[in-house]
Amino acid sequence: MRVGSLIKLKPEWEERYIILHKHTFPGVLDRIHNSNIRNYSIFLNEGMLFSYWEYVGDDYAGDMEEIGRDEVTKDWWKLTDPMQEPLVSCKDGEWWASIDEIFHWIETDAPKEKARRMALTARLSDGSGDRVIESLKIAYPILVETSDLRDIKSFSVYHKNGCLYSYFEFSDADSGADIQKLQASLKVEDELDWLPMIEVFHTG
Secondary structure: EEEEEEEOOOOHHHHHHHHHHHHHHHHHHHHHOOOEEEEEEEEEEEEEEEEEEEEEOOOHHHHHHHHHHOHHHHHHHHHHHHHEOOOOOOOOOOEEEEEEEEEEEEEOOOOOHHEEEEEEEOOOOOOOOHHHHHHHHHHHHHHHHHHOOOEEEEEEEEEEEEEEEEEEEEEEOOOOOOOOHHHHHHHOOOOOOOOOEEEEEEEE
């Protein structure tokens, strides 16, 4: 199960947030792992945080409740919550807004522990959203299968509030697809201008 979500980062806290996540409390990391979350990354671009993780358990609601009850995690949230601003489109009970996955491709034998990760974001022009999304659902499978970006091992695209968020993994053996080539390849009829996001947090 793959989970993508969004929240705003208040600009005055950006540097502190990045530093804090380079020194995440060990107890927070333990609780994340014990709640069956793997490959958890948070990326940042222009005040927007995009998170991606994979859930490997069989009781998602119960595991999330365990995180919410964890005292070390609560102490962590006391530091991070004031730095964040939830989206107005959040559902009831959400802090990070859930987002819709519109495309996913994975090479099942990819060694995740050795993957190179990257995220990109693009804004849809007014009125073009539905058309572009339908176009990319056709174009992106062809991109993965036929382009020279053959070191892509996992590729997910999410949509929320007129923006797209892409998560990629590359093999460590040949991750030579540079970001400019990738950005150019991901354009749909030159509609999309993909911008890189900075990874500020990752668990194994």
